[in-house]
Amino acid sequence: MGHHNRHFAGDPHALEGVWSPPTMRISFCEEDYAVSRYFAEFISTLTNLAYVYYALVYMYGPGSKGLFSPRYDFMSISLLVLGIGSFAFHATLRQSMQFADELAMLGLVWSLLQGVLATGTKRDRILNWSMAVGFPLFSAFYISNGKIIYHASAFGLALVLITIRGHYLFLWRNPPFPEAKRVSWKKRGRRTLWLLLIGYALWNIDLEFCTELRSLRVKMGLPWAWVLELHGWWHVLTAVSASWFMDIVREVQEELRDGASLAGKDSESERLKEL
Numbered sequence: 001m002g003h004h005n006r007h008f009a010g011d012p013h014a015l016e017g018v019w020s021p022p023t024m025r026i027s028f029c030e031e032d033y034a035v036s037r038y039f040a041e042f043i044s045t046l047t048n049l050a051y052v053y054y055a056l057v058y059m060y061g062p063g064s065k066g067l068f069s070p071r072y073d074f075m076s077i078s079l080l081v082l083g084i085g086s087f088a089f090h091a092t093l094r095q096s097m098q099f100a101d102e103l104a105m106l107g108l109v110w111s112l113l114q115g116v117l118a119t120g121t122k123r124d125r126i127l128n129w130s131m132a133v134g135f136p137l138f139s140a141f142y143i144s145n146g147k148i149i150y151h152a153s154a155f156g157l158a159l160v161l162i163t164i165r166g167h168y169l170f171l172w173r174n175p176p177f178p179e180a181k182r183v184s185w186k187k188r189g190r191r192t193l194w195l196l197l198i199g200y201a202l203w204n205i206d207l208e209f210c211t212e213l214r215s216l217r218v219k220m221g222l223p224w225a226w227v228l229e230l231h232g233w234w235h236v237l238t239a240v241s242a243s244w245f246m247d248i249v250r251e252v253q254e255e256l257r258d259g260a261s262l263a264g265k266d267s268e269s270e271r272l273k274e275l
Helices: 042-046 049-059 074-092 095-117 124-145 148-172 179-208 210-220 224-228 230-274
Strands: none
Touching: 042 074, 042 230, 049 074, 049 230, 074 095, 074 230, 095 124, 095 148, 095 230, 124 148, 148 179, 179 210, 179 230, 210 224
């Protein structure tokens, strides 16, 4: 997201790849086609498999009914799509795949927003339809316009709304969730946030100190130089933190559904008593 206009062009092998020449508006510190002519940014491509891995862990974990009947939700699908979209972008550095990557990022945060806004009641249907209509409309607008500021603004707004909703659920909701669960969720949430911030810091170091990092990589040689491909670490750490946060959101959703179900039964009992 940050430093979106940084561009490390002119790599010696940039025009030797299968997908050359790059047509994207941005690139990162990893040298283009330095390892394989099929992957423009080798490490930044392969580390996107972390998103795919954590999506599949949920889909084929407890509750799955086999290879062709995985369990899934909006969040796991968005994580899978992000892995595929970002893989394609870093492998090709094509403009079309950059849109796929950016919209997949937005789709992920959109799914998390939907998850925290869901209440476990019939009103969720209105929420789901609104978000289902709003996302493709924004996507069409963004692709036609192409200005990164709109993507960044939408992404940032979604994060702000997730934060506000999280504060409501954990601090202001009445009746509150059971104390033990709130403590657990807040502790795991802080751990998730710290991991995300570390990943973001590494991404920005990769941008700010690219020249120095490239010099160190040359001195270290392969495969140890790959450790300093910090944008790849951003992929891995955000995949882990997104998976952890999704687990919290799913537990909150389950608690809300149980609460809504109990409230419905109590209401029905009261109605029957009045009869």
